[in-house]
Amino acid sequence: MSTHAAIDVIVSDVVEVNSLIKRFHFKRSDGGYLPAFSGGAHIVIEMQDGDHIRRTPYSLMSSPLDTSDYQCSIRRDDEGRGGSLYMHREVKPGMAMKISPPANLFPLDLRARKHLMIAGGIGITPFLAQTSQLERTGGHYELHYGVRSAELGAYLDVLGDRLQHRLHTYFDDQKQSMDFDALLSTQPAGTHLYVCGPTPMIDKVLNTARAAGWPESHIHFEHFSKAAPGEPFTAELSVSGVTVEVGRDQSLLEAIEAAGIDAPYLCRGGACGQCETRVLDYEGELLHEDHWLEDDERASGEKIMPCVSRFCGKRLVLER
Amino acid sequence: MSTIEYADFKSRPFYGVLKPASSVAHLVVAEGEGAQAVLDLVAKAPADFASKATLLYAEGPYVSDNSNREALRALGFARFHTSATAAAAVPRLNGTLERLRMGTQVYLTGNESALSLFVKVCTDAGLDYQGLQTEHRGSLARRMQCVHCKGITEEVTTQPAECAHCGLLLLVRDHYSRRIGAFQGVNINAEDPSDVPAKEEIFR
Numbered sequence: 060m061s062t063h064a065a066i067d068v069i070v071s072d073v074v075e076v077n078s079l080i081k082r083f084h085f086k087r088s089d090g091g092y093l094p095a096f097s098g099g100a101h102i103v104i105e106m107q108d109g110d111h112i113r114r115t116p117y118s119l120m121s122s123p124l125d126t127s128d129y130q131c132s133i134r135r136d137d138e139g140r141g142g143s144l145y146m147h148r149e150v151k152p153g154m155a156m157k158i159s160p161p162a163n164l165f166p167l168d169l170r171a172r173k174h175l176m177i178a179g180g181i182g183i184t185p186f187l188a189q190t191s192q193l194e195r196t197g198g199h200y201e202l203h204y205g206v207r208s209a210e211l212g213a214y215l216d217v218l219g220d221r222l223q224h225r226l227h228t229y230f231d232d233q234k235q236s237m238d239f240d241a242l243l244s245t246q247p248a249g250t251h252l253y254v255c256g257p258t259p260m261i262d263k264v265l266n267t268a269r270a271a272g273w274p275e276s277h278i279h280f281e282h283f284s285k286a287a288p289g290e291p292f293t294a295e296l297s298v299s300g301v302t303v304e305v306g307r308d309q310s311l312l313e314a315i316e317a318a319g320i321d322a323p324y325l326c327r328g329g330a331c332g333q334c335e336t337r338v339l340d341y342e343g344e345l346l347h348e349d350h351w352l353e354d355d356e357r358a359s360g361e362k363i364m365p366c367v368s369r370f371c372g373k374r375l376v377l378e379r
Numbered sequence: 380m381s382t383i384e385y386a387d388f389k390s391r392p393f394y395g396v397l398k399p400a401s402s403v404a405h406l407v408v409a410e411g412e413g414a415q416a417v418l419d420l421v422a423k424a425p426a427d428f429a430s431k432a433t434l435l436y437a438e439g440p441y442v443s444d445n446s447n448r449e450a451l452r453a454l455g456f457a458r459f460h461t462s463a464t465a466a467a468a469v470p471r472l473n474g475t476l477e478r479l480r481m482g483t484q485v486y487l488t489g490n491e492s493a494l495s496l497f498v499k500v501c502t503d504a505g506l507d508y509q510g511l512q513t514e515h516r517g518s519l520a521r522r523m524q525c526v527h528c529k530g531i532t533e534e535v536t537t538q539p540a541e542c543a544h545c546g547l548l549l550l551v552r553d554h555y556s557r558r559i560g561a562f563q564g565v566n567i568n569a570e571d572p573s574d575v576p577a578k579e580e581i582f583r
């Protein structure tokens with residue numbers, strides 16, 4: 060049910076990109092090619108962290124035209140549940156791991172006359188894959204990339220070589236910022252907009268685009284909410300007849316999986332809708348953190364997205 | 380005016396009613412009786428709508444009076460161009476789309492054949508069809524593609540209908556190709572070409 064079987068891989072390289080970011084390379088354990096993917100796709104990396112398995116989605120940044128390995132750049136998040144910390148501290152070349160096959164929730168719309176890409180910080184990773192793809196297949200695009208400083212701006216050199224004048228950089232420490240109004244009011248008809256980065260930046264770009272009259276179908280954003288840590292809670296799973304304890308640094312989905320139940324998922328970031336689960340009964344508060352459910356569905360208290368959302372209260376019964 | 384009965388066929392385009400959008404600029408493309416939809420649109424819009432808008436109007440090939448054209452001219456569009464037919468409006472529409480900026484709302488209205496053509500020209504320019512506003516006015520005549528020779532026949536009113544290119548007698552289906560902007564026509568008497576079903580004028 061969890062879509063596809065995991066792929067056995069070996070960590071073939073770990074490269075320190077800068078003080079916050081490491082790049083991980085994965086090759087198939089059996090030496091073959093990894094599955095084909097398109098720019099914008101992500102994989103879910105399985106981490107055996109102590110006694111529980113953590114599964115976290117990361118964008119693929121390597122070229123879709125070369126599947127001899129997969130590469131993900133991961134920024135260390137000291138406040139997160141520990142997925143990135145695990146990757147930074149524990150994962151070494153030669154280690155055997157499991158990853159999911161790629162899935163793409165942030166694909167290029169190839170009908171576009173032009174692709175306008177806006178990245179903030181580590182949000183650059185899907186665009187590394189997409190620009191590799193477009194370099195090969197052709198296509199009109201430009202990339203606007205905001206970083207804290209030249210030192211913390213990952214892949215400025217690679218992108219500079221690849222994109223030349225199509226790369227526009229903005230350095231926070233030099234007080235440079237993107238003028239979204241100007242950018243979004245001067246694009247030729249037929250442009251598709253892609254944005255990935257910190258949530259406030261995504262929101263600002265989306266609001267500006269909508270206010271400027273961009274139709275929804277031309278607006279694309281990568282909006283993984285990372286499952287956040289939270290207070291422990293208990294969930295009863297009515298179909299399986301088990302009760303699971305969800306730890307502070309565990310997501311509800313991970314706790315369900317830890318009980319041996321194969322629950323559906325795709326993005327593990329509250330964006331794709333795959334993990335949607337019916338709430339049969341609860342006494343307390345559902346803490347929704349996804350970008351999937353509509354407001355009325357949330358208000359109904361009948362659904363929850365266990366990959367990112369949590370619960371606070373006495374009793375929670377799920378149809379799982 | 381004919382109204383469309385929407386059968387339960389997924390690919391069949393669905394048209395709405397034009398509503399003024401709050402965008403910075405507007406492009407309106409109308410054919411024939413679509414003139415009335417433009418008048419209705421402007422009547423609902425803020426006073427400065429026409430001053431921020433371009434109107435391309437295809438009068439239709441056989442109009443004898445120019446009352447529609449003059450009524451539209453009186454609306455005071457910033458740019459107003461007319462053509463004899465929908466097909467004749469295409470070069471100017473292409474040129475206009477080339478210079479258009481994202482954030483301009485596009486409105487299309489006219490008979491079904493013209494709408495098919497206008498939507499296709501816009502999507503070929505990279506605009507997603509979901510961002511276009513459309514309203515059907517006038518006849519239900521269809522733009523049809525012969526699935527055998529791929530020729531396009533405009534303004535098809537009968538069922539079955541002859542392909543204007545290869546001459547096969549075609550069943551005009553509700554199956555619609557957005558890429559081509561046409562309903563699909565499939566040979567109706569392939570087994571026995573001497574079996575010629577009577578034509579009925581149903582797309583009026």
Ligand code: FES
Binds near residue numbers: 323327330364365367
């Ligand atoms: S797995 Fe995608 S929303 Fe939960």
